[in-house]
Structure formats: structure tokens, C-alpha cells
Amino acid sequence: xSTPTQGFGTRAVHAGQMPDPTTGSIMTPVHFTSTFVxxxxxxxxxxxxxxxxxxxxxxLEANLASLEGAEHGIAFASGVAGIDAILRRLRPGDHxxxxxxxxxxxxxLMRQIFExxxxxxxxxxxxxxxxxxxxxxxxxxxxxxxxxxxxLLRVYDIExxxxxxxxxxxxxxxxxxxxxxxxxxxxxxxxxxxLHSTTKYIGGHSDVVGGAVLTSNExxxxxxxxxxxxxxxxxxxxxxxxxxxxTKTLHLRMERHCANARTVADFLRGHGKVGRALYPGFEDHxxxxxxxRQMRDFGGMxxxxxxxxxVETAVRLMQNTKVFALAESLGGVESLVSHPASMTHGSIPAxxxxxxxxxxxxxxxxxxxxxxxxxxxDLDQALAAx
Ligand code: PLP
Numbered sequence: 001x002s003t004p005t006q007g008f009g010t011r012a013v014h015a016g017q018m019p020d021p022t023t024g025s026i027m028t029p030v031h032f033t034s035t036f037v038x039x040x041x042x043x044x045x046x047x048x049x050x051x052x053x054x055x056x057x058x059x060l061e062a063n064l065a066s067l068e069g070a071e072h073g074i075a076f077a078s079g080v081a082g083i084d085a086i087l088r089r090l091r092p093g094d095h096x097x098x099x100x101x102x103x104x105x106x107x108x109l110m111r112q113i114f115e116x117x118x119x120x121x122x123x124x125x126x127x128x129x130x131x132x133x134x135x136x137x138x139x140x141x142x143x144x145x146x147x148x149x150x151x152l153l154r155v156y157d158i159e160x161x162x163x164x165x166x167x168x169x170x171x172x173x174x175x176x177x178x179x180x181x182x183x184x185x186x187x188x189x190x191x192x193x194x195l196h197s198t199t200k201y202i203g204g205h206s207d208v209v210g211g212a213v214l215t216s217n218e219x220x221x222x223x224x225x226x227x228x229x230x231x232x233x234x235x236x237x238x239x240x241x242x243x244x245x246x247t248k249t250l251h252l253r254m255e256r257h258c259a260n261a262r263t264v265a266d267f268l269r270g271h272g273k274v275g276r277a278l279y280p281g282f283e284d285h286x287x288x289x290x291x292x293r294q295m296r297d298f299g300g301m302x303x304x305x306x307x308x309x310x311v312e313t314a315v316r317l318m319q320n321t322k323v324f325a326l327a328e329s330l331g332g333v334e335s336l337v338s339h340p341a342s343m344t345h346g347s348i349p350a351x352x353x354x355x356x357x358x359x360x361x362x363x364x365x366x367x368x369x370x371x372x373x374x375x376x377x378d379l380d381q382a383l384a385a386x
Contacts, residue, residue, distance in 0.1 A: 011067060032238075034049070072224075098124075103197075153302075180254055181196075181250070193217065195213050267379065337364070
């Protein structure tokens with residue numbers, strides 16, 4: 001049993017989950033079924049057809065909603081499926097303002113899938129509410145905020161931006177993937193909905209792809225549930241189970257990710273071969289003050305640009321690491337190193353990346369939960385070998 005007033009760790013372990021009444025099984029059963037028997041047409045026990053809902057998925061949705069302080073949770077087959085479902089509420093002529101540093105797949109979805117249907121997008125640096133105000137038009141229906149951003153780790157003021165957007169009638173969605181609900185609670189800061197790629201910190205073990213949207217706004221919740229029913233990007237029961245297994249340790253993992261990232265960031269900053277280390281926990285990071293206010297800690301992501309800022313040297317660094325694995329994605333227990341310009345952000349044209357301040361030589365680290373001495377030693381030997 002859990003209640004909304006309980007602490008994050010208690011809700012992470014218990015919210016949305018009751019021992020199975022038929023067997024006493026303490027873990028949520030994996031309901032491998034496509035349909036549910038009805039006593040008479042429409043007379044069922046809450047589930048009709050598994051595209052629309054499945055009990056394992058419903059428990060996951062209740063758990064994630066509790067962790068974000070939301071009334072409603074809608075789980076999707078991937079993070080981009082969740083973003084797609086949000087954007088489907090827009091109509092030709094509607095306008096969206098988004099942060100200009102964001103996951104490349106979100107940019108691709110907006111520009112290559114939705115723009116041809118007549119929806120307009122402006123990508124801007126939303127450092128202040130005035131920046132947002134200048135980017136909005138009378139047709140702006142949605143403001144998309146990623147913070148901390150992928151991969152530049154910029155930090156945006158959710159509360160100030162939400163107020164500015166809503167004052168002009170736009171809804172506000174925050175991609176909270178980099179922070180996780182443990183570190184940042186966008187709904188409490190005024191956002192209308194939160195998007196997660198549950199593939200990342202929520203899943204935490206690099207063994208599942210998923211997404212979720214959490215909201216207390218009834219109209220958005222109704223729209224999103226209709227999308228699951230009508231479009232069908234629903235997660236399966238096994239993936240839902242894996243995610244429920246994972247959220248139980250989210251708070252523990254996040255604390256270790258954050259502690260390790262801080263040590264790694266400090267090490268990189270002091271290293272002669274590193275030109276710039278990007279980490280919101282640095283006191284001179286432009287978004288540090290906002291991050292300290294709106295986040296519990298500064299997250300597990302660190303980006304860097306080498307002193308010898310060429311793609312070739314960056315690639316050599318990535319190939320030199322032995323504990324950090326060279327792979328896309330983030331948020332798993334294992335440390336990863338990646339090259340955004342050619343991997344996660346390859347679908348953003350080079351000139352757009354450069355205009356947003358993303359250098360081709362930038363290296364992104366997802367700092368895992370291994371022993372931090374081993375992580376620092378790995379980076380040390382990889383840098384020494386350049
Ligand atoms: N949002 C962010 C910040 C991401 O980094 C990603 C994926 O890397 C996504 C959304 C998309 O999630 P998924 O890969 O689960 O579709």
C-alpha cells in the first residue's frame with residue numbers, strides 16, 4: 001500500500017502495486033494475454049483488450065504517476081511513441097516552441113513527421129521567459145522543454161517558462177528523461193505533462209525500450225489514452241514488468257549516478273587534455289543556480305570537449321575506454337560513452353547543430369553505478385593514450 005504523502009522511496013517500491021488477490025504473489029504478475037473474458041458484453045473486470053489496457057501496464061502507469069505526482073500515467077512502447085502521442089493533438093496551423101538543444105529523435109519527429117502535416121516548429125534557446133515570449137506566436141499551442149538538455153546539459157527554468165507559456169494559452173510538456181522523477185518534478189513546477197523515455201534511468205538496466213507521459217490534466221490524459229487505443233503504441237506486459245521491477249531502485253541508483261558523475265566531472269575538469277567539461281553541478285555552469293533550485297541533485301550525465309577538439313581525437317577517446325562502453329542511450333547501470341553528432345543527434349543537420357552550440361567533437365558520458373575509482377582510472381588511461 002502507498003499514499004501520495006509517503007516518501008519517494010516508499011512510493012517507488014509500493015505505488016500502484018498490491019499483492020495479487022488470487023495468489024498472494026507480492027510481485028505484480030505478468031499478464032500475458034491479448035483479451036479478457038467478459039460475463040456479458042461490457043461486463044468485465046476493468047480490462048477488455050490488451051492494446052487498450054493490461055493489468056501489468058496499469059500497475060506501471062499508477063507507479064510512474066505517483067513518482068511524478070500526477071493523477072494519470074500513460075505508458076508507451078517507446079519514448080518517441082509518447083512524444084508522437086502528445087504531438088498528435090496538434091492541428092495544421094498550430095505552432096510549437098521547443099528548446100533548441102534536444103534529443104535528435106525528438107527533433108526528427110517534429111521536423112520530418114509533423115512539419116509536413118502543417119504543424120510549425122520554432123527551436124530556440126529558452127534561457128529566459130522573454131526568450132520564450134519572443135518565440136511564441138498567437139498559434140503556439142505547445143511548449144516543449146528538455147532540461148537538462150541532451151547533450152549540452154543546459155538547464156531551463158521550468159517554473160518561469162511554464163508561467164510564460166500558460167499565460168498565452170499554450171500547454172507545457174517537459175522531457176524529464178535526463179533528470180528522472182527522483183531529481184526533478186516538473187508538474188510541481190507548473191508543467192502540464194511530463195514525458196519520459198523509460199528506456200533510460202527509469203528502466204535503468206538497458207534491457208527495455210519504453211516511454212510514459214504523466215499528467216494531472218484531464219483533457220491531455222483523455223487524449224493520450226485515446227491515442228493508445230486508436231494508434232496502439234502500447235508496451236507489452238513483460239516490458240511493463242521489467243520497468244516496475246526497475247522503479248523500485250530508481251532512488252538508490254540515481255544517488256549513485258549523481259555521486260559518480262560529480263567525481264567524473266571534477267576529474268575531467270582538472271585534466272589537461274580536456275578543453276571543457278559540461279556538468280550542471282559546476283558552480284560556474286550557466287544553469288547551476290536554476291538546477292540547484294529545481295533539481296534534487298545534478299544528474300548522471302557529463303559531456304566534454306577535448307582540448308584537441310577534432311572528431312578524430314574524440315573518436316579515439318571513445319575507442320580507448322574499457323569500462324565505458326561505446327553505445328547510444330543512457331541511464332543504465334553501466335557507463336556509456338557516445339558521440340552525439342554522429343549517433344543520437346545525427347538526424348539534426350550539421351548547421352542546425354552548430355547554430356545550437358553543439359560541437360562535432362563533443363563526447364557524452366552516461367556515468368553508471370560502477371565503482372567510481374574504476375571509472376576515473378578508465379578515463380585517465382583513455383586520455384593518456386591520445
Ligand atoms: N528523450 C530523450 C531526452 C532521449 O534521450 C530519448 C532517447 O535517447 C528519447 C526521448 C526517446 O526515447 P526512446 O529511445 O525510448 O524512444
